[in-house]
Amino acid sequence: MQTRYTLAVIYGSTREGRFCDTVVDWVLTHLPDMIEADILTIDPVDLDVESRMARADVEHRIGRDLARADAFLVVTPEYNHGYSAALKGLIDAYHKPWAAKPVAFVCYGGVSGGLRAVEQLRQVFAELGAATIRETVSFAQAWELFDAQGRLMEPEVKARSLRKLAVQLTWWAATLKMGRETVQMKEVA
Numbered sequence: 162m163q164t165r166y167t168l169a170v171i172y173g174s175t176r177e178g179r180f181c182d183t184v185v186d187w188v189l190t191h192l193p194d195m196i197e198a199d200i201l202t203i204d205p206v207d208l209d210v211e212s213r214m215a216r217a218d219v220e221h222r223i224g225r226d227l228a229r230a231d232a233f234l235v236v237t238p239e240y241n242h243g244y245s246a247a248l249k250g251l252i253d254a255y256h257k258p259w260a261a262k263p264v265a266f267v268c269y270g271g272v273s274g275g276l277r278a279v280e281q282l283r284q285v286f287a288e289l290g291a292a293t294i295r296e297t298v299s300f301a302q303a304w305e306l307f308d309a310q311g312r313l314m315e316p317e318v319k320a321r322s323l324r325k326l327a328v329q330l331t332w333w334a335a336t337l338k339m340g341r342e343t344v345q346m347k348e349v350a
């Protein structure tokens with residue numbers, strides 16, 4: 162059974178001139194052909210607003226999108242062996258919408274290709290009751306792998322990794338969606 166689901170792709174960097182845009186664009190170009198999902202994007206840069214009211218509006222919209230999502234794909238760089246403060250701020254701002262949903266990662270950076278940031282994020286998402294999936298797409302020395310138009314110079318290898326990720330993410334999204342809809346988690350007094 163193939164269940165259509167909603168996937169939220171989350172930007173992991175808010176830096177001006179961020180490489181994250183290139184990697185997210187690559188994901189959004191290829192993933193729709195690999196999954197049966199409605200894809201939306203969540204960008205923590207939207208939270209950089211001056212007024213409190215404007216921020217409340219953005220927080221509300223992001224909260225609604227996170228709640229609507231059945232699965233998450235975090236596109237994260239690595240900064241000093243970790244992930245960005247902006248991404249942590251986004252995750253911490255919302256407690257409930259992550260629980261019993263899968264989280265996959267596409268990561269990038271220098272020598273480690275962002276994998277150390279991903280390992281840290283797995284701990285964070287475990288605390289929120291989310292299930293992180295094994296298959297990850299990683300770009301080491303990412304800026305050397307894309308041309309000036311943002312196209313991968315050797316596209317097939319990474320496309321195969323993204324397909325593997327999509328297969329696992331779809332299984333987890335469908336399974337956990339069914340679980341959330343049909344099995345009540347008992348509270349212990």
Ligand SMILES: Cc1cc2nc3c(=O)[nH]c(=O)nc-3n(C[C@H](O)[C@H](O)[C@H](O)COP(=O)(O)O)c2cc1C
Binds near residue numbers: 176181270271273275
């Ligand atoms: C302060 C800083 C620390 C970084 N630390 C690492 C690191 O520990 N490991 C790594 O692989 N790349 C590291 N990088 C490279 C970044 O992952 C790379 O610049 C990436 O493009 C940042 O993502 P962004 O451009 O989307 O913000 C670092 C970059 C900066 C500016």
